[in-house]
Amino acid sequence: MAPAVKSLEPGTLVNVVADDGRSFGTGYFNPASLIAVRLLDPKPDAEIGEDFFVERLTRALARRAVLFDKPFYRLVHAEGDGLPGLTIDRFGDTYSLQFGTAGMEKLEVPLLSALKALLSPECIVLRNDAPSRAQEGLKSEVRLVLGDIPGRLPLEENGTVYFADIRGGQKTGWYYDQRDNRAFVASLAKGSSMLDAYSYAGGFGMAAARSGAREVIAADSSQPALALAEEAAAANRVSGVCKFVKADAMEELERLGAANETFDVVVADPPPFVRAKKDLEPGAKAYRKLARLSASVTASGGFMLIASCSHNISMERFALECGIGIQRAGRTGAIIRQAGAGPDHPVHPALPETAYLKAIVYAID
Secondary structure (H helix, E strand, O other): OOHHHHHHHHHEEEEEEEEOOOOEEEEEEEEOOOOOOOEEEEEOOOOOOHHHHHHHHHHHHHHHHHOOOOEOOOOOOHHHHOOOEEEEEEOOOEEEEEEOOHHHHHHHHHHHHHHHHOOOOOEEEEOOHHHHHHHHOOOOOEEEEEEOOOEEEEEEEEEEEEEEEOOOOOOOOOHHHHHHHHHHHHOOOOOOEEEEEEOOOHHHHHHHOOOOOOEEEEEOOOHHHHHHHHHHHOOOHHHHHHHEEEEOOHHHHHHHOOOOOOOOEEEEEOOOOOOOOOHHHHHHHHHHHHHHHHHHHHEEEEEEEEEOOOOOOHHHHHHHHHHHHHHHHOOOOOEEEEEOOOOOOOOOOOOOOHOOOOOEEEOOO
């Protein structure tokens, strides 16, 4: 990298040109990042201001209007919506934003102007506390830009009411990416017992309870997350079939297995075990262990979902490790569903690695 290029301030807008003079368009540059340039517009010298963001946000809104009848979804999913380094989750008139790159953070003013002009939000929160920001040389912060944040924010998904903590909860406050997988698991749960391991605020468990599960146990290490799940159970009038357990999910699976307890439906949706490429082998072993423990508490004839949000492990490797885990539990079964994130998490066709979420559902013998 030439000294003049290295001296550019992180986030500087640049024209990207190939060795043969062919233009790739306008992007932003960060000499300290593993990805030096991220493209914003195929035109060189593009004006990246409020009008640019209005156009991109309008397009993203139009896509979601076809997909959803209520304003609870991921509005912007980085490269998939032509806005690399930006995530926006919508909760009615409240918006939770995350800037993942120096380039996008430098564009905060025109972006917020476009968001306000287009959607008239009541509340905007910047959840700029992702650990990956450190790779871009960015500080960690949570900042209120507009309005007031309630202690917990109601949202609706597949007819189920949930509550999100967008100031202190994980990521932007909720995981919309599992929407379709929650609906599928809920369709299996009528009249069944269910274990929702790594339940967070009760995403899978509340959907199953509302679909007629006779018993739901939600296990998570976060008491604040479980409190949100309990509130969701009350709002959905399913408190009578739900139990909430504060515990390390892996340890709880081991305890339940040792006690020979089984459930008709088991869900294990952990945080990422493979945060970086160097973590692949230990992370793969962790998924293998998780599958073994989950299979050991799944009743014969039952169903089990194992998920991974680690983009650094492929679906092929993930499925292999889960298969080994099931075998080591002394169980057999068949895959009945392989899926990723919902359609409000579009994948850029040239960046298949952005298809980070993997969920496999097994019918266990």
